[in-house]
Amino acid sequence: MSYLNQADYVRYVCNCGSLKPISKIYFCRHCLKIRCGYCVCQEVDSHYCTNCMEIVPPTEVRLKKNRCSNCFECPCCLQTLCTRAGHVPLRVAVTEGEESKDVKTTPKKVYYLSCSMCRWTSRDAGIPDQSVATGGWPEQENPHMSRINALIDYHKILASIEKQQCETKKFRPKRPFMQTTMFRITSSMIRKHIGHPTIPAAPSTDQPPPAVASADVEELPADIFTKPVDINKITTLEQRLQHLDVQAENVHELRPQRRQFLVKRSQRCRVCEHSLSKPDLCSQSVKFKIQLAAFYYIPEVRIVTCEPLRPGKSSELLLKFCNPTQYQTQITLLSLDSPMTPVTVTDEKDELKQENLEQESESPNLLPSIVRQVPVAEETKPINVHANADLTLPQNSFILPLRDDIAEYDDTGDTHNFQDDPKLMVWRKDNKAVIRLHVTPDENIEENEPVIIGFVMQYGYVNTITTLDHKALQKVDLKVKLYLTVGNIVGSA
Numbered sequence: 001m002s003y004l005n006q007a008d009y010v011r012y013v014c015n016c017g018s019l020k021p022i023s024k025i026y027f028c029r030h031c032l033k034i035r036c037g038y039c040v041c042q043e044v045d046s047h048y049c050t051n052c053m054e055i056v057p058p059t060e061v062r063l064k065k066n067r068c069s070n071c072f073e074c075p076c077c078l079q080t081l082c083t084r085a086g087h088v089p090l091r092v093a094v095t096e097g098e099e100s101k102d103v104k105t106t107p108k109k110v111y112y113l114s115c116s117m118c119r120w121t122s123r124d125a126g127i128p129d130q131s132v133a134t135g136g137w138p139e140q141e142n143p144h145m146s147r148i149n150a151l152i153d154y155h156k157i158l159a160s161i162e163k164q165q166c167e168t169k170k171f172r173p174k175r176p177f178m179q180t181t182m183f184r185i186t187s188s189m190i191r192k193h194i195g196h197p198t199i200p201a202a203p204s205t206d207q208p209p210p211a212v213a214s215a216d217v218e219e220l221p222a223d224i225f226t227k228p229v230d231i232n233k234i235t236t237l238e239q240r241l242q243h244l245d246v247q248a249e250n251v252h253e254l255r256p257q258r259r260q261f262l263v264k265r266s267q268r269c270r271v272c273e274h275s276l277s278k279p280d281l282c283s284q285s286v287k288f289k290i291q292l293a294a295f296y297y298i299p300e301v302r303i304v305t306c307e308p309l310r311p312g313k314s315s316e317l318l319l320k321f322c323n324p325t326q327y328q329t330q331i332t333l334l335s336l337d338s339p340m341t342p343v344t345v346t347d348e349k350d351e352l353k354q355e356n357l358e359q360e361s362e363s364p365n366l367l368p369s370i371v372r373q374v375p376v377a378e379e380t381k382p383i384n385v386h387a388n389a390d391l392t393l394p395q396n397s398f399i400l401p402l403r404d405d406i407a408e409y410d411d412t413g414d415t416h417n418f419q420d421d422p423k424l425m426v427w428r429k430d431n432k433a434v435i436r437l438h439v440t441p442d443e444n445i446e447e448n449e450p451v452i453i454g455f456v457m458q459y460g461y462v463n464t465i466t467t468l469d470h471k472a473l474q475k476v477d478l479k480v481k482l483y484l485t486v487g488n489i490v491g492s493a
């Protein structure tokens with residue numbers, strides 16, 4: 001699967017116009033369209049700690065400041081710290097009259113935090129050992145805590161005032177005694193009339209003093225340029241940024257940090273609101289309940305080889321196609337300017353059309369109305385990639401058999417018997433096929449410039465989603481635009 005993380009030589013055009021490799025796109029089985037990261041809604045499903053795997057409800061996450069209360073991270077190497085036990089000899093208090101030779105020492109069990117990676121311990125930082133294994137570790141106080149609290153309190157007051165104002169507006173009668181107010185003259189009206197400015201409302205005494213920017217900074221110490229620097233005692237940028245409120249300069253000032261929670265996200269199609277990806281809720285599980293990744297539904301294209309490319313000269317290009325679905329598919333390569341509307345293959349043309357119309361007009365009511373978002377109209381961006389080479393497209397289409405996991409281990413040979421064009425088909429095994437194409441880069445491309453080709457791939461797709469009034473499988477010919485960076489120009493000769 002490592003190819004999924006490699007440079008994007010083969011890019012699929014999403015319906016929004018962005019170009020993505022197949023590993024980064026989804027395929028909505030309900031709209032029958034490609035969806036990329038811009039075309040999905042992200043939702044947070046759960047917060048969990050990556051160390052103790054505890055799932056935390058969202059209300060608690062805010063209280064805990066998005067950090068686990070049980071797990072600590074090493075401030076040096078950011079690995080998880082473990083609690084270790086040690087013994088400290090404890091001298092029993094000597095009571096008067098007793099002889100000193102009877103004094104016994106009883107060992108007491110104490111606990112400290114230790115990093116098994118870099119050997120940092122809480123004893124290095126001067127944190128006293130604890131008598132209980134579960135926590136009780138001193139929290140490092142934020143030096144600006146009082147200021148932050150004052151600002152939070154003030155904004156809470158502002159929020160409550162605003163809420164009150166909203167409520168009074170809501171319940172105010174529409175004609176509040178027009179007759180009397182028309183003849184009532186307030187002091188502010190008199191001030192306005194005689195040209196004095198109105199007195200502003202007295203500022204609330206709770207308002208914290210605003211922060212003032214100052215140009216006066218502390219002078220640097222005189223020995224800053226002469227003192228030799230011990231890099232081992234100075235914290236790195238990563239270590240400082242890990243603890244933003246303190247940003248310790250020296251290694252001995254580092255304190256263990258509580259581990260941050262991670263989230264599990266699910267993705268939803270913006271247009272039809274169906275889930276495209278939903279993780280298993282259990283924090284230990286890496287599986288998905290729903291995973292409509294494009295490489296399960298759309299034939300994958302890979303570049304096998306390409307002959308050295310020269311401007312105006314034809315070069316041979318080998319492309320590998322792979323059918324990931326459980327149904328046989330027929331692939332036709334078309335030019336970039338061919339229309340992109342899908343074509344129904346089965347006879348129930350009208351039925352599908354009708355269903356598509358229904359989907360477009362109203363999205364299914366999957367979520368409660370409060371959570372539901374208004375379906376977003378697709379805005380297509382212009383594609384900012386231009387093909388700079390001519391591609392000879394094959395006249396014939398070719399068939400890719402269905403994916404068969406058992407056939408992967410079968411070396412007895414291919415049992416399929418397709419009438420392939422020998423000029424086009426180079427190699428074929430199970431659900432994969434390699435075809436031969438010819439690329440002619442434009443005359444005006446400079447040396448070392450990348451050569452980009454583009455085509456429309458039409459593939460047969462079997463829609464397995466059955467609706468109440470439509471139980472048969474539908475065969476649809478879908479189209480996807482592809483741009484391939486086949487290589488660089490090697491020279492004009």
Ligand SMILES: [Zn+2]
Nearest residue numbers: 014016036039
């Ligand atoms: Zn998109």
Ligand SMILES: [Zn+2]
Nearest residue numbers: 049052068071
């Ligand atoms: Zn934890």
Ligand SMILES: [Zn+2]
Nearest residue numbers: 074077115118
């Ligand atoms: Zn460490």
Ligand SMILES: [Zn+2]
Nearest residue numbers: 028031269272
């Ligand atoms: Zn959709």
